[in-house]
Amino acid sequence: MFTLFNTLVYLLLLAVGLVLLGAVIYKSVAEGGDAAEHATAYTLAVAGSLLLVYGWMLATFLPGLAVRVRRLHDIGLSGKWLLGYYALYWVCFYWMSTSYMQFAEDGALEGLSGQQSAAAIWIVVRPMLLALALLSAAGIAAQQPV
Numbered sequence: 001m002f003t004l005f006n007t008l009v010y011l012l013l014l015a016v017g018l019v020l021l022g023a024v025i026y027k028s029v030a031e032g033g034d035a036a037e038h039a040t041a042y043t044l045a046v047a048g049s050l051l052l053v054y055g056w057m058l059a060t061f062l063p064g065l066a067v068r069v070r071r072l073h074d075i076g077l078s079g080k081w082l083l084g085y086y087a088l089y090w091v092c093f094y095w096m097s098t099s100y101m102q103f104a105e106d107g108a109l110e111g112l113s114g115q116q117s118a119a120a121i122w123i124v125v126r127p128m129l130l131a132l133a134l135l136s137a138a139g140i141a142a143q144q145p146v
Contacts (some may be wrong), residue, residue: 002067006060017049074101 069079
């Protein structure tokens with residue numbers, strides 16, 4: 001129930017952020033101004049929605065951790081299994097972000113079409129998704145009775 005409620009709140013916060021950003025974009029288009037004139041409003045809208053989401057993430061991290069440890073204990077595993085999951089997650093996240101920054105610093109993304117830059121970003125993101133899928137498969141396999 002905790003995960004369902006948490007997911008619904010995340011979706012609600014995402015919707016609020018998108019509505020807020022949409023309102024700012026609508027206002028700038030209605031006024032007929034240049035996008036650069038409304039850069040502060042765009043920045044505040046994005047920062048506000050990110051603040052809501054990250055604030056919620058921070059507020060629910062420890063209760064979520066407690067739920068995950070409890071569920072691991074329900075299937076007879078130690079909560080220490082989460083250490084490996086979080087360690088691999090942060091290694092993959094660090095690798096993905098440094099790879100993306102390397103793309104950006106080298107100018108590899110400049111001058112590419114939208115489809116080409118999406119493909120370049122997919123090359124960076126794909127290994128992290130694979131690692132998370134493997135972690136999920138290992139977790140599902142650990143839940144199967146022997």
